Amino acid sequence: MVMQPVLRMTGVKVRRQGRTVLDIDHFAVAPGELVAIIGPNGAGKSSLLQVLNLLLPYCGKLELFGQNAATAQPLTVRRRCAMVFQETLLLDGTVFENVALGLKFRRLPREVVNDKVAAALDVFHCRHLADRQAARLSGGEAQRVCLARALVTDPELLLLDEPFAALDPSTRTALLTELRQLAQARSMTVLLVSHNFADVLYFADRAVAMAHGRIIQDDYPEALLRHPANEIVARLVGMDNIFACTVEPGSEQTVVRLTESIWFTLPGRHEAVRCCLPADAIYLWDERLSFARPPWVVVDGIVRQVVPGIGAERIMVQAEGIVFTLLAPRRQDTNRLQAGVPVRLAFHPADVHLL
């Protein structure tokens, strides 16, 4: 059975102050999908969510829950959606009152409201805050309350516009985990706008990259990471190594040159001007791993910088005018690499993505 999409856009455009800020040929999301929306500042991500929440006028066709949004009752459609913003828009009053607000117009008995609010607060571990004034919460607490308020109405479509941006990493991870589990348990569809691709990998099953109001890639998050459609997406997903290259396409294989002596071959015929190499696909030389054998590409260079990190260090190595960035497991202090130390690197051409 083909499932009816929760939302379907066809030829949707939005103009703001004389400029087209959203231009979507086709976009559809199935029930239960967890979709991340990424894009540089001004790409149109918030505009997309605002259109879906019927907050912004548009041209073209938008269907929500199988109904044409232009002719459907806005209130009926909105009751099936909820949106959470980066700013915690809580009203004066207690946490309980804020979360109960979404249920207020549904004429539910008081006991049902109490139970639903308590359950929503429980999900995000903030039941103990129920009687506190919303204005006096910390950023993380307020964001949990906003999520509880959005979820108390059991929305079928949840729109999240960077609600985790201001939270500390452990709170973010905890909230994303809770939200993912909850969405899966309820078969809820979620669109999450995020600038953090680690969150995207953690939360979403599908990632949509936007630029200049258009969708430029729509695929599994891992596909964007390994095979970005263009340089904008490569930068969005944090691709550390984007090198200029020249290619010599042959009938069966293509020679890709980064410099005169750093080159490799790829099967097939390719045209490209850029070569992407993820930092975790470059290895420090280790004779036990026999990286020297072709098709591994072996490069000698000098460490320029070591940027400490949790679990892994980011190491910049200069070789023939190119700076390679690689991730290496953090070592004992005594054994650490330093600027000026000669090193040998290796990467496999299969990890290279050409643009």
Ligand SMILES: Nc1ncnc2c1ncn2[C@@H]1O[C@H](COP(=O)(O)OP(=O)(O)OP(=O)(O)O)[C@@H](O)[C@H]1O
């Ligand atoms: N209220 C507004 N009036 C006029 N133009 C606007 C308004 N809000 C946004 N825009 C413009 O619309 C375009 C898309 O903005 P939008 O907020 O959708 O992008 P975004 O991808 O969410 O960006 P960011 O990552 O910075 O939040 C931008 O060029 C922006 O300047």
